[in-house]
Amino acid sequence: MNNSNLGKNYIIRLSEYKNALSRFKTLGFVKVFSDNLADSVGVTSVQVRKDFSLFGISGNRRGGYLVEELIEKLNDILGKNEVQNVVLAGAGHLGTALTKYKGLEKEGIKIVACFDIDPSKIDKKANPPTLSFDELFEFIKKNAIKIGIISVPENAAQEVAEKMMSAGVKGILNFAPIKLRGIEDCIISYVNIELELENLIYFVNATQKSKKNKGGVK
Amino acid sequence: MNNSNLGKNYIIRLSEYKNALSRFKTLGFVKVFSDNLADSVGVTSVQVRKDFSLFGISGNRRGGYLVEELIEKLNDILGKNEVQNVVLAGAGHLGTALTKYKGLEKEGIKIVACFDIDPSKIDKKANPPTLSFDELFEFIKKNAIKIGIISVPENAAQEVAEKMMSAGVKGILNFAPIKLRGIEDCIISYVNIELELENLIYFVNATQKSKKNKGGVK
Numbered sequence: 001m002n003n004s005n006l007g008k009n010y011i012i013r014l015s016e017y018k019n020a021l022s023r024f025k026t027l028g029f030v031k032v033f034s035d036n037l038a039d040s041v042g043v044t045s046v047q048v049r050k051d052f053s054l055f056g057i058s059g060n061r062r063g064g065y066l067v068e069e070l071i072e073k074l075n076d077i078l079g080k081n082e083v084q085n086v087v088l089a090g091a092g093h094l095g096t097a098l099t100k101y102k103g104l105e106k107e108g109i110k111i112v113a114c115f116d117i118d119p120s121k122i123d124k125k126a127n128p129p130t131l132s133f134d135e136l137f138e139f140i141k142k143n144a145i146k147i148g149i150i151s152v153p154e155n156a157a158q159e160v161a162e163k164m165m166s167a168g169v170k171g172i173l174n175f176a177p178i179k180l181r182g183i184e185d186c187i188i189s190y191v192n193i194e195l196e197l198e199n200l201i202y203f204v205n206a207t208q209k210s211k212k213n214k215g216g217v218k
Numbered sequence: 219m220n221n222s223n224l225g226k227n228y229i230i231r232l233s234e235y236k237n238a239l240s241r242f243k244t245l246g247f248v249k250v251f252s253d254n255l256a257d258s259v260g261v262t263s264v265q266v267r268k269d270f271s272l273f274g275i276s277g278n279r280r281g282g283y284l285v286e287e288l289i290e291k292l293n294d295i296l297g298k299n300e301v302q303n304v305v306l307a308g309a310g311h312l313g314t315a316l317t318k319y320k321g322l323e324k325e326g327i328k329i330v331a332c333f334d335i336d337p338s339k340i341d342k343k344a345n346p347p348t349l350s351f352d353e354l355f356e357f358i359k360k361n362a363i364k365i366g367i368i369s370v371p372e373n374a375a376q377e378v379a380e381k382m383m384s385a386g387v388k389g390i391l392n393f394a395p396i397k398l399r400g401i402e403d404c405i406i407s408y409v410n411i412e413l414e415l416e417n418l419i420y421f422v423n424a425t426q427k428s429k430k431n432k433g434g435v436k
Contacts, residue, residue: 015416019395023372042397078416079423086415097315103395103412109419146422147415154241171422173414177237177321179260185425189418191409194321196391197304197365198233198296200407201327204364204389205297207403 010051011078016041017048018074024067031064080108087145087169089160090152091116091130094175098149099128111149113139117156136160140167147171154178161188228269229296234259235266236292242285249282298326305363305387307378308370309334309348312393316367317346329367331357335374354378358385365389372396379406 020040024032034045034052041048052058052065055077059065075081088095091114098104099111114130116122123130131139139145148164150157150172157176164172171187174180177195182188238258242250252270256263270276270283273295277283293299306313309332316322317329332348334340341348349357357363366382368375368390375394382390389405392398395413400406 011417011420012413015413016397019413023396040397078420080416084419093315093318097311098411100311101411104415107412107416109412109415146426147419149415170425171418173411173418178241179234179258187418187421187425189414191411191414193316193319193391193409194325194327195230195233195237196407196409197322197327197367198298198325199229200389200391200405201302201365202229202296203405207388207405208364 010054013041013043013047013051014055014074014078017051018071018078018080021067021071021074025071029067032067032070033062033064034059083108083110084147085110085112085143085145086147086149087112087136087140087164088114088128088149088151089116089133089136089164090114090150090156090175091118091121092151095149095151098151112143112145115139117152133160136163137167140164140169145169147173149173149175150180151175228272231259231261231265231269232273232292232296235269236289236296236298239285239289239292243289247285250285250288251280251282252277301326301328302365303328303330303361303363304365304367305330305354305358305382306332306346306367306369307334307351307354307382308332308368308374308393309336309339310369313367313369316369330361330363333357335370351378354381355385358382358387363387365391367391367393368398369393 017037020037021032023040024036034048037048038045057070057073086109088098088111095114099114104111111128113128115133115136116130117133119132121130122132146169148169150160152160154176157174157178158180161172161174161180161182165183165186170185172180173189173191175191175193177192180188235255238255239250241258242254252263252266255266275288275291304327306316306329313332317332322329329346331346333351333354334348335351337350339348340350364387366387368378370378372394375392375396376398379390379392379398379400383401383404388403389407390398391407391409393409393411395410398406
């Protein structure tokens with residue numbers, strides 16, 4: 001876990017470079033320079049070259065990279081050249097939006113099944129199917145699923161996480177606004193939309209107030 | 219901006235304490251100790267008391283806090299005792315899910331209008347209404363909106379952000395997987411679901427591989 005945390009920043013940057021490269025590719029770029037990537041991602045070009053050198057990626061004599069080749073290499077590092085099957089618990093508004101989200105598929109991430117406790121939401125013929133929560137454990141085991149998404153209400157999240165982990169899930173992305181108690185070999189990431197908005201509101205209010213105190217807006 | 223970043227961590231913790239307190243309240247707690255909050259949020263109790271003391275909050279002689287009173291104080295600090303009106307650009311699956319998300323309302327955050335470029339999505343009578351993107355600028359100005367959420371495709375995000383900022387928005391929560399070029403007095407936060415999942419997948423794969431190399435799973 002400590003190693004993972006240590007390395008988290010450069011992996012985030014590699015993902016960001018890759019996303020920037022996809023945009024460059026869409027725009028018809030064949031070659032990019034570390035400056036282009038640095039500008040897109042908001043780091044220095046030295047940082048870009050440093051991150052690449054960690055994985056033995058080097059540009060040509062003038063510091064240019066072939067877009068296609070670089071995407072391929074980054075996908076390889078990020079394990080994106082194979083489709084990653086994922087399960088989702090909680091077929092509410094957010095969960096359903098995630099299953100329909102084109103962005104995931106583009107990144108080779110496939111939600112293969114949803115699970116919900118509400119019988120009215122069960123739909124085995126949908127794509128992906130929504131199954132009963134009772135089937136979660138077996139499904140994960142049978143299909144050797146390693147990644148789970150949790151978008152259930154906060155009071156159900158811990159139970160769902162435990163069920164996922166006991167079936168073999170090693171990584172959880174949790175949207176419920178609650179800290180999960182994990183087990184040692186499972187990585188838990190959080191997306192807390194309320195918290196992000198709350199913080200934003202706090203800082204905007206604080207900035208506005210301090211401006212007023214300083215005698216008005218510039 | 220630097221001040222905001224410096225202070226971000228304790229504000230995140232204050233929000234987390236407040237969420238934990240809401241859960242305690244639901245469970246019927248009248249009083250909590252810093253240990254209870256520390257356990258819920260995953261920090262030490264020393265940290266909890268330190269964070270509170272920054273804002274002049276102190277417990278009773280035995281280190282206990284009254285739940286109701288503490289929630290009130292935290293709401294005051296976080297600016298949560300008044301409803302915060304927010305606009306949302308992009309009424310796709312994710313945007314629509316956000317407007318229906320109960321969690322925001324509970325936190326005093328109200329999406330007062332959505333905006334979309336697609337005429338088939340316009341619905342002035344819905345709650346919140348979905349309006350034409352052409353009305354975004356005027357709406358923000360007229361209603362003095364300070365916070366915007368962006369859930370449009372990545373190629374439209376920068377334009378939408380600029381429109382929001384020019385109309386007076388000071389804080390943006392961006393769901394589009396692209397770094398936005400902001401202006402000095404606007405704070406931009408990111409929720410990048412693909413990136414979170416990608417990182418999770420990378421670390422799970424890396425951990426599994428290193429276990430295999432070490433001679434199998436324990």
